[in-house]
Amino acid sequence: MVSSGLDGIVAATTRLSRVDGDRGELVIAGYAIEQLAEYATFEETTWLLWHGDLPSVAQLDTFAAQLAAERDISAATIRLLRDCADRQIEPMDALRIAAGTLSLMSDDAPGIVARLPTIVAGYWRLQRGLEPLAPRPDLRHAANFLYLLDGEPPNPERVKALETYLNTVVDHGLNASTFTARVITSTGDLVSAVVGALGALKGPLHGGAPGPALDMVFEIADASRAEAALRRKLAAGEKLMGFGHRVYKVRDPRADVLARAAQRLFTRAGDMSLYALARAVETQALRLLEEYKPGRKLQTNVEFYTALLLHGLGFDVPLFTPTFAVSRVSGWIAHAFEQRQANRIIRPESEYIGPIDRTWVPAVNRSSGDWLTADSGAR
Numbered sequence: 153m154v155s156s157g158l159d160g161i162v163a164a165t166t167r168l169s170r171v172d173g174d175r176g177e178l179v180i181a182g183y184a185i186e187q188l189a190e191y192a193t194f195e196e197t198t199w200l201l202w203h204g205d206l207p208s209v210a211q212l213d214t215f216a217a218q219l220a221a222e223r224d225i226s227a228a229t230i231r232l233l234r235d236c237a238d239r240q241i242e243p244m245d246a247l248r249i250a251a252g253t254l255s256l257m258s259d260d261a262p263g264i265v266a267r268l269p270t271i272v273a274g275y276w277r278l279q280r281g282l283e284p285l286a287p288r289p290d291l292r293h294a295a296n297f298l299y300l301l302d303g304e305p306p307n308p309e310r311v312k313a314l315e316t317y318l319n320t321v322v323d324h325g326l327n328a329s330t331f332t333a334r335v336i337t338s339t340g341d342l343v344s345a346v347v348g349a350l351g352a353l354k355g356p357l358h359g360g361a362p363g364p365a366l367d368m369v370f371e372i373a374d375a376s377r378a379e380a381a382l383r384r385k386l387a388a389g390e391k392l393m394g395f396g397h398r399v400y401k402v403r404d405p406r407a408d409v410l411a412r413a414a415q416r417l418f419t420r421a422g423d424m425s426l427y428a429l430a431r432a433v434e435t436q437a438l439r440l441l442e443e444y445k446p447g448r449k450l451q452t453n454v455e456f457y458t459a460l461l462l463h464g465l466g467f468d469v470p471l472f473t474p475t476f477a478v479s480r481v482s483g484w485i486a487h488a489f490e491q492r493q494a495n496r497i498i499r500p501e502s503e504y505i506g507p508i509d510r511t512w513v514p515a516v517n518r519s520s521g522d523w524l525t526a527d528s529g530a531r
């Protein structure tokens with residue numbers, strides 16, 4: 153029997169994350185996501201995934217220093233990013249293109265994690281006519297990323313909010329990009345696995361949803377218009393971005409973690425209007441999804457509150473998915489390590505449903521009708 157989308161197929165064992173879609177729980181290497189998001193630095197989370205335990209103070213300091221020392225990107229990568237900016241290439245495509253050049257520098261795991269923020273922030277600046285900034289080795293990972301974007305000394309509340317986000321989305325079972333990374337690792341190298349995973353992450357059904365989710369909230373603009381606007385979308389057969397999940401049939405626990413972080417950020421900034429609007433849109437959306445799609449158990453997913461939190465951090469929409477990648481790359485690499493430990497090439501089977509008894513016809517004797525009609529469905 154074919155399982156379309158590999159629904160329900162268990163294709164790996166992992167010690168990295170446990171996603172319980174019925175109870176709405178996410179555990180990362182033994183720690184509930186709520187704890188990790190609240191207390192960990194991104195360096196600690198990455199170490200935890202790569203080594204199975206939290207680091208000691210000495211291990212953490214050494215690891216943080218190693219990451220800080222590997223942030224510079226090559227001149228060739230910067231030239232490529234300039235070309236991408238001149239051609240207005242989408243940020244995720246520019247990131248994928250530039251990530252391939254990581255093989256020019258040391259392509260070890262810390263080097264890849266350390267350099268992704270330099271690429272993302274450098275490209276963001278180039279697209280706005282600004283020069284990329286040099287990484288600051290005195291700053292930790294999240295603080296350095298914020299500095300690379302706007303050149304401002306990072307404020308601890310923004311660092312904390314970004315770190316909460318990075319910790320929350322770092323790993324999530326065999327999602328599409330992680331599966332891609334494991335497939336490529338089963339035959340290839342780390343940089344190739346990351347480049348492939350970036351390609352999988354980009355699409356709107358995976359990492360590309362927060363932008364459209366925020367657009368939807370802005371488009372609605374006023375809570376009193378939410379119901380009518382959402383009804384129009386659902387009646388037109390559109391999906392509401394930021395809702396629904398392959399695994400979670402109750403609320404995605406990451407949505408709550410990020411909602412709380414967003415609430416803190418907006419409260420401190422002194423303007424709760426967007427937060428309140430998002431809450432109102434969410435309430436209406438959940439009610440209407442139950443009405444239009446009864447029994448499908450469609451709940452708020454991580455992307456809805458990602459959009460709000462990253463917007464609260466002052467990030468614009470084109471930065472959302474690349475920032476997701478800045479976090480998830482640690483998870484992809486952890487899965488690559490796990491895959492390598494007991495590697496077996498990932499090679500599922502397909503069920504052939506095309507014709508089997510054809511006879512070869514020389515090109516001069518073929519009528520175009522054969523190609524376009526009888527044949528096309530099987531191709």
Ligand SMILES: CC(C)(COP(=O)(O)OP(=O)(O)OC[C@H]1O[C@@H](n2cnc3c(N)ncnc32)[C@H](O)[C@@H]1OP(=O)(O)O)[C@@H](O)C(=O)NCCC(=O)NCCS
Pocket residue numbers: 157356357358359361390391392393394395396397398399441445448450453454455
């Ligand atoms: C995440 C997602 C791809 C999961 O897809 P999936 O497990 O393949 O689920 P399906 O697409 O088969 O959805 C099942 C049913 O619910 C509907 N549905 C799923 N998500 C929906 C949404 N966000 N809005 C409206 N309807 C939705 C589908 O149309 C389908 O309806 P049907 O039974 O009448 O055909 C899907 O929910 C989605 O596209 N969500 C919006 C994009 C998004 O937020 N992505 C980020 C995920 S973290």
